[in-house]
Amino acid sequence: MAQYEVVIGLEVHAQLKTKSKLFCACSTEFGNEPNENVCPVCSGMPGVLPVMNEKVLEYAVKLGQAVHCEINRKSVFARKNYFYPDLPKGYQTSQFDLPICEHGRIEIDTPKGRKTIGVTRIHMEEDAGKSIHSASENVSFVDLNRACVPLLEIVSEPDMRSAEEAVAYLKSLHSILRYLDICDGNMEQGSFRCDANVSIRPKGQETLGTRAELKNMNSFRHVQKAIEYEVQRQIDLVEDGEAVVQETRLYNADKGTTHSMRGKEEAHDYRYFPCPDLVPMVLEEAWIEKWASELPELPEARRARFVGQYDLPEEAADQLTAERETADFFEAAANAFDGEAKKIANWLMVDVARLLNDTGLTLAACKGAPEDLAALVALVEGSTVSARSAKDILADVLRDGADPKALVKEKGLAQESDSGALEAVVDEVIAENPAEAERVRGGDKKVVGFLMGQIMKKTQGKANPGVVGKMLAQKLS
Incomplete structure (x- = not known):
């Protein structure tokens, strides 16, 4: 050829x-x-x-x-x-x-x-x-x-x-x-x-x-x-x-x-x-002049603006602007989110895209508003709920229009960040797994994941990973 x-x-x-x-x-x-x-x-x-x-x-x-x-x-x-x-x-x-x-x-x-x-x-x-x-x-x-x-x-x-x-x-x-x-x-x-x-x-x-x-x-x-x-x-x-x-x-x-x-x-x-x-x-x-004045911002121009205004990689801007409904949804969610727009972009391109693909839904058919997604991502970024738990309720938020804050409270998904309560669990896991604890003290960082898993299991996934990680580092240094 x-x-x-x-x-x-x-x-x-x-x-x-x-x-x-x-x-x-x-x-x-x-x-x-x-x-x-x-x-x-x-x-x-x-x-x-x-x-x-x-x-x-x-x-x-x-x-x-x-x-x-x-x-x-x-x-x-x-x-x-x-x-x-x-x-x-x-x-x-x-x-x-x-x-x-x-x-x-x-x-x-x-x-x-x-x-x-x-x-x-x-x-x-x-x-x-x-x-x-x-x-x-x-x-x-x-x-x-x-x-x-x-x-x-x-x-x-x-x-x-x-x-x-x-x-x-x-x-x-x-x-x-x-x-x-x-x-x-x-x-x-x-x-x-x-x-x-x-x-x-x-x-x-x-x-x-x-x-x-x-x-x-x-x-x-x-x-x-x-x-x-x-x-x-x-x-x-x-x-x-x-x-x-x-x-x-x-x-x-x-x-x-x-x-x-x-x-x-x-x-x-x-x-x-x-x-x-x-x-x-x-x-x-x-x-001709009237119709020209009514043209919307077109994909090429919108892609360039997303790169500049929201500091998105070009590949992400391409994906988000390919369909107008996706671009509109992203922009509304990003404007409602008090943080980096990249966080919203990542959720849309990965988790929301997977949900829509699995259910056959479109964003237009979802009852959830862009502001609902922004609120859910804000809960994750504020350590109120884990990313895993947020993904579990994403369908309820987008498909059904459920309030993410109320849903987290109703399902008891709020992360445990109280250092006093978590310290007792961390001490218990270290005591139950002395060999693994010694390996971490000896520099084997791979075992930290195992200990984290045990802590998450005891707290039913509610422990704040950031807080737990710092505690383990301090106790096993």
Whole structure:
């Protein structure tokens, strides 16, 4: 593989979080009964006319501004003509030669440092319906709930040179969309889906190789695995003296392979022409300025601020700012905590992350507030409760919104820091373990852990480790 260069470009479809569809008032709610969210417009009935959803235009411009695109003051909808049972009009209303946004960029991190990936274009289009195939009944059904749901298609330049770079680009774009709150980013439900154009060429060659388009990848992991498989497949073909065929291929997640679906279409195959039912959109400068002023602080800027303001390592800032809800939660908790923000960051990245992963919850679904986490960490830092006990009640605090102070009192988890009471226990453990005590006096510090364990056992884990450690050091010095 060393003599080949991988060339990857991505086409991402992001479903927008609008309440109604692109050209009609039908609901975009996911999971409704088949064909419940349908009207004459989105079902393609003759004689009906589309009406543009202004929110879609706003979202498209905001994404363009977030990724440094040129915003075209005039853009045009076009008809993309092809036949498929779930496309009731026989064409898809999209954009072609006059899209809403062009010539942007997204920054990603690579092992060699920061890299800029070009964004060729962002355009608005309607989604198609969904075909449902029943092998047992030997019939197919069509659900048009998704027909006319608004999408943004984000087309990258072929600037990525590995599957890892492609995933990094996708994660960066996914994060930006979530920060803007214009797409929920759910890959399993198809709200954020990706097609990858993959080719190889000998290193040093400028001409692009023949590309294959990969579809049916509904997770970041699947994107990486599909690209890696496809790259090796193309290398094997070339080294066997065979030609790579330009085609569309589907990824089989169960087998980890790609297989041919159809020949790859070119733009002329779709016979694009301006949609006669929709006038060109001409943007006013006041709209563009207003939407720009409403942009939130985006992941890249927030990451830099977290490093400077909270003195976080870059890796921690990356992890905390990847999702807006995590960044918001951290910042609120850090501001409520009278101590180093790193303490909050560590709890969020390790213990809270583990809890969410084990329970399948999200921070948004938790009843606990950021201030509750700050209060729990403060109890640990103030030696009121041990870190182990705090981790035991973390689920109650976050999931159920329980008051950490009341919970510590109710469960009797407060640490014992009274030197008089602890001294008696320490003396007792030393008396019961004379051999181990002598080893510590002789310089074997490893045995201190054993003695600490015995003390914790006698106090049911309530002894303050700091106080106990000092006592042992004094008595066995």
